[in-house]
Amino acid sequence: MSEQADMRVERALRSVLDERRPAQGVPLELRERVAEIPDRALSRIDGPLILRRIARVDVAGLAAAAVVILAFLGGVVSRAAIPAVGHDVTTVPGSHGLDADIDRLGLVTGVSDDVAWFVALVAVAILGITALAYRGRRMRVLGVTAGAVLAAAMVLATQTGVEFGYFWGPTLRLNASAQPPAGSDGPTVYYITAEPGQPFAATFDVHNPGPLPVRLEGLVDGSSPDATWLRWSALWYDDKNEGAVGLTSEAKPFVPIDIPSDGHLTLFVVGRAGRCALGPAFQLDQADTYGYSTIGEAHLAFSVLGWPGEAVVELPFRIAEPNPGTCS
Amino acid sequence: MKERQRMVEALVTEQAVRELAHPRAAAFRRLVDGELDSAYRLAAAILGDRFEAEDAVHDAAVSAWRHWGDLRDEARFEAWFGRIVINSCRDRMRRSRRRAAIELGRDATFTEHPVTDDGSADAADRDVVRRLLATLPLDERIVVALRFGADLTVPTIADRLQIAEGTVKSRLHAALGRLRRAIEESER
Numbered sequence: 001m002s003e004q005a006d007m008r009v010e011r012a013l014r015s016v017l018d019e020r021r022p023a024q025g026v027p028l029e030l031r032e033r034v035a036e037i038p039d040r041a042l043s044r045i046d047g048p049l050i051l052r053r054i055a056r057v058d059v060a061g062l063a064a065a066a067v068v069i070l071a072f073l074g075g076v077v078s079r080a081a082i083p084a085v086g087h088d089v090t091t092v093p094g095s096h097g098l099d100a101d102i103d104r105l106g107l108v109t110g111v112s113d114d115v116a117w118f119v120a121l122v123a124v125a126i127l128g129i130t131a132l133a134y135r136g137r138r139m140r141v142l143g144v145t146a147g148a149v150l151a152a153a154m155v156l157a158t159q160t161g162v163e164f165g166y167f168w169g170p171t172l173r174l175n176a177s178a179q180p181p182a183g184s185d186g187p188t189v190y191y192i193t194a195e196p197g198q199p200f201a202a203t204f205d206v207h208n209p210g211p212l213p214v215r216l217e218g219l220v221d222g223s224s225p226d227a228t229w230l231r232w233s234a235l236w237y238d239d240k241n242e243g244a245v246g247l248t249s250e251a252k253p254f255v256p257i258d259i260p261s262d263g264h265l266t267l268f269v270v271g272r273a274g275r276c277a278l279g280p281a282f283q284l285d286q287a288d289t290y291g292y293s294t295i296g297e298a299h300l301a302f303s304v305l306g307w308p309g310e311a312v313v314e315l316p317f318r319i320a321e322p323n324p325g326t327c328s
Numbered sequence: 329m330k331e332r333q334r335m336v337e338a339l340v341t342e343q344a345v346r347e348l349a350h351p352r353a354a355a356f357r358r359l360v361d362g363e364l365d366s367a368y369r370l371a372a373a374i375l376g377d378r379f380e381a382e383d384a385v386h387d388a389a390v391s392a393w394r395h396w397g398d399l400r401d402e403a404r405f406e407a408w409f410g411r412i413v414i415n416s417c418r419d420r421m422r423r424s425r426r427r428a429a430i431e432l433g434r435d436a437t438f439t440e441h442p443v444t445d446d447g448s449a450d451a452a453d454r455d456v457v458r459r460l461l462a463t464l465p466l467d468e469r470i471v472v473a474l475r476f477g478a479d480l481t482v483p484t485i486a487d488r489l490q491i492a493e494g495t496v497k498s499r500l501h502a503a504l505g506r507l508r509r510a511i512e513e514s515e516r
Contacts, residue, residue, distance in 0.1 A: 005508050005511075005512070006504060006508065008453060008508075008511065009453075009457070009504050009507045009508045009511060010476065010504070011450070011453075012450065012453035012454050012456070012457040012507075012511070013457055013461075013472065013476045013504075013507065014476050014477075015450070015454050015457075016454050016457045016458050016461060017373055017472075017473060017476050017477035018477075020372050020373055020376045020377075020477060021369060021372060021373065021477070022368060022369065022372050022378055022381070025365050025368070026364045026365055026368045026385075027382065030364070030368070030382045030385060030386060031361070031364060033386055034360055034361070034364060034385070034386060034389040035357055035361070037356070037389055037390055037393045038350060038352070038353030038356055038357065038393060039353070
């Protein structure tokens with residue numbers, strides 16, 4: 001009985017719903033309206049929404065992605081490497097032995113992250129526009145995710161760098177007997193005993209405390225090659241020494257090198273005494289009678305994920321150049 | 329004649345160029361056009377009004393264009409667009425229900441002057457069903473329209489509505505029960 005009643009209801013239902021069925025197919029007018037939807041949407045692009053048109057150009061998105069990849073993997077380091085002068089320098093692995101007469105090796109004139117910031121901002125802008133322009137959830141999620149990854153990489157890259165490690169020592173033409181002044185907790189002072197214009201050298205190791213590998217790009221020195229005052233003149237390294245005090249016989253001409261997370265690298269910094277340097281005549285017991293030019297830090301250029309940076313490494317010693325006061 | 333042929337060729341070329349420039353638009357037109365007939369029938373079955381169905385399908389197409397990025401696989405377009413059409417119909421039904429609540433007396437007038445086809449029992453049944461269909465809960469009305477109007481299977485309805493098959497069955501059962509009781513009462 002109930003089954004019959006159900007059949008009856010179903011028959012009535014089908015009949016009523018059949019009445020609703022359009023006698024003909026979709027009206028032509030509706031078909032045309034639907035076909036026009038993309039054109040109407042695209043023609044609404046005006047004013048600030050012109051950006052939407054930009055975002056729709058796949059080439060722009062691809063170019064942005066390529067720029068981001070190049071920026072981070074290729075290393076947009078806005079720096080000027082300086083060609084070494086002096087003796088021939090070979091960077092063949094295994095070739096080593098510090099040659100302090102080579103000038104301008106491993107030096108960079110400065111570090112600028114302007115280009116990297118510009119590229120990052122353009123990339124973020126394009127990702128943002130893409131995410132906003134495409135109203136689909138997938139594109140929004142993609143845009144937001146890419147932006148977040150980019151932002152996280154930027155934060156990590158800008159927060160990472162290198163710092164002084166554990167070991168240091170004088171290497172060439174530095175008075176190693178000098179100690180901090182009595183009663184002072186100041187750093188050790190190494191007095192330069194090199195003749196004016198002659199090289200001197202010290203060694204220390206740097207440490208990468210961050211989670212990402214750091215690529216050391218060189219020693220920053222903006223002075224002119226013709227400068228006659230105390231300056232850095234070259235950078236050497238020893239990557240087999242694991243941060244201990246380096247031997248000059250193991251030093252290698254500097255080339256950009258990666259320091260892994262929590263890794264150490266032994267560096268040899270070479271400087272040139274200024275033209276007013278006192279030279280080997282320096283006597284420690286007469287230290288109070290001279291004036292001094294000093295260096296207490298090294299500026300190292302590096303990049304993390306291609307993002308350039310400059311680390312000011314505070315040295316645990318001071319390099320002091322005694323000046324007799326008779327030179328001008 | 330040649331002038332007209334040139335115009336037609338120009339239009340065809342313009343359309344081809346436009347579609348090349350906007351592959352997304354071309355894909356949209358191709359897929360929506362293929363589903364328009366069934367979408368229209370579906371909307372008409374749910375809404376019971378040709379003009380409302382046209383508007384619902386148009387709204388659904390606009391919504392599909394806006395959310396085109398959500399369509400991961402073109403092979404799933406039919407189900408995806410079907411869901412959008414049903415949601416569009418649901419929105420229209422909600423709005424019309426609100427309007428009906430404001431337009432006092434409309435239902436009463438309808439009830440006082442029922443539409444009758446002829447004097448047969450079937451006609452009486454249809455009359456009862458026709459009147460009661462509009463008063464069914466929204467979800468039940470949609471399920472009934474999809475099952476008996478669009479002839480969709482229970483699993484397909486479950487997929488379109490993103491609900492469990494058991495829920496579809498229980499809604500159908502409840503709706504049919506209401507209609508059966510109404511028919512039985514009308515006979516007393």
